Amino acid sequence: MTVSATNVLYIKLGRNGEWENASLKDGELRFGYHGTPQALCVQGDWQGVWAHWNAKRSDPGAATRDMKQIRAFYEADAATIFVTFAHNRMYWCQPSGPVHALPDGSHSRKTVSGWSCRTLKGVELRSDRLSGRLLKVQMFRGTICDVGAKDYVLRRINDELSPEVAAAEEAERVLMEAIVNLMRLLTWQDFELLIDLVFSSSGWRRVSAVGKTQKTIDLELMLPTTGERAFVQVKSQASLSSLEQYVGLHRQAETYDRMFFVWHTGDIPEDRKVDGVTLLGPQKLSRMILDTGLSSWLREKVS
Numbered sequence: 692m693t694v695s696a697t698n699v700l701y702i703k704l705g706r707n708g709e710w711e712n713a714s715l716k717d718g719e720l721r722f723g724y725h726g727t728p729q730a731l732c733v734q735g736d737w738q739g740v741w742a743h744w745n746a747k748r749s750d751p752g753a754a755t756r757d758m759k760q761i762r763a764f765y766e767a768d769a770a771t772i773f774v775t776f777a778h779n780r781m782y783w784c785q786p787s788g789p790v791h792a793l794p795d796g797s798h799s800r801k802t803v804s805g806w807s808c809r810t811l812k813g814v815e816l817r818s819d820r821l822s823g824r825l826l827k828v829q830m831f832r833g834t835i836c837d838v839g840a841k842d843y844v845l846r847r848i849n850d851e852l853s854p855e856v857a858a859a860e861e862a863e864r865v866l867m868e869a870i871v872n873l874m875r876l877l878t879w880q881d882f883e884l885l886i887d888l889v890f891s892s893s894g895w896r897r898v899s900a901v902g903k904t905q906k907t908i909d910l911e912l913m914l915p916t917t918g919e920r921a922f923v924q925v926k927s928q929a930s931l932s933s934l935e936q937y938v939g940l941h942r943q944a945e946t947y948d949r950m951f952f953v954w955h956t957g958d959i960p961e962d963r964k965v966d967g968v969t970l971l972g973p974q975k976l977s978r979m980i981l982d983t984g985l986s987s988w989l990r991e992k993v994s
Contacts, residue, residue: 696772699838701828718805725796760835780808781816870977874955876993892983921949929954
């Protein structure tokens with residue numbers, strides 16, 4: 692299933708968002724322009740609508756802008772997507788049915804399936820994850836306008852990637868595979884040092900020397916912001932039996948708040964759930980190395 696549209700429009704749900712919560716909850720589109728003659732709009736007499744607002748404003752240009760926004764609200768069909776922004780998210784819907792004039796002079800329309808702030812796969816459309824090309828539409832001072840980033844909106848809703856992003860993700864995937872292969876060329880001492888650097892770059896502070904801790908502990912760490920203490924068991928090659936052994940030791944001890952079990956080669960499923968233990972296998976590690984900028988260090992170590 693995909694969502695298609697011939698047009699994407701931005702709409703403000705009331706002055707200062709006064710209709711946002713009710714509209715999103717009820718799955719309706721709300722629109723102002725109080726007192727616009729309903730009969731003229733239903734008949735499609737847009738020249739008459741222009742004349743009505745020109746008489747009110749004595750400004751032909753403003754009346755033209757008013758008429759265009761009113762017409763867009765009335766004529767939009769299910770092939771149109773409306774978007775709005777609320778609660779740090781983008782919401783979208785498709786209009787359905789006729790426009791109703793409300794007792795207060797404002798207008799409302801039903802929607803095909805309500806407002807949604809998620810993609811078709813359920814990914815939340817958070818504003819901090821959206822392009823500035825789209826977000827800038829919020830600066831529009833009127834009520835309804837065309838969204839210039841139409842194709843971008845449709846791709847996001849349909850969970851599709853632009854060719855540029857798809858190429859970047861493929862390049863990243865190849866690089867992460869290379870990082871895994873490079874890790875496996877490290878000596879165990881250098882692998883422990885790499886893990887130390889990864890945790891240090893993530894905010895953890897080492898409180899014991901690498902390789903000089905207790906017999907069953909490779910790294911002792913503290914998170915300064917919370918005072919949380921953790922130990923890290925680093926294994927070049929690991930198995931389920933070795934994991935179970937160290938998990939048992941962790942549960943016997945009461946000194947640490949968390950345990951990290953780290954390895955680059957082995958048959959342990961990285962998505963395995965173990966209470967109180969964070970598993971960091973080759974795939975998760977490669978992501979952390981990439982994100983912390985340690986891939987150059989790794990290449991130099993094995994070159």
